[in-house]
Amino acid sequence: MKLIVNGEPHAPAPDLATLVEQLGLAGTAVATALNGRFVPVAARAATPLAEGDRVEVLAPMQGG
Incomplete structure (x- = not known):
């Protein structure tokens, strides 16, 4: 299973919260x-x- 994340292929994740964690963006x-x-x-x-x-x-x- 491939996802497209910000326009790029990404490894599978079961849910959106897990994906955000895999991206190092949890918290x-x-x-x-x-x-x-x-x-x-x-x-x-x-x-x-x-x-x-x-x-x-x-x-x-x-920014401005």
Whole structure:
């Protein structure tokens, strides 16, 4: 099973929370979207991933 994470192929993960952990971003303020739909932090563990899913993980940026 391959996922697409931020446009790049990625190893499988059972759910979105596990994927965020695999990316080394657990405990970090990031926004997540699955197939174009926002997924809040509280719903990540209950959000299963399937082959071909497209995940976006975005960190907040500061600047002006």
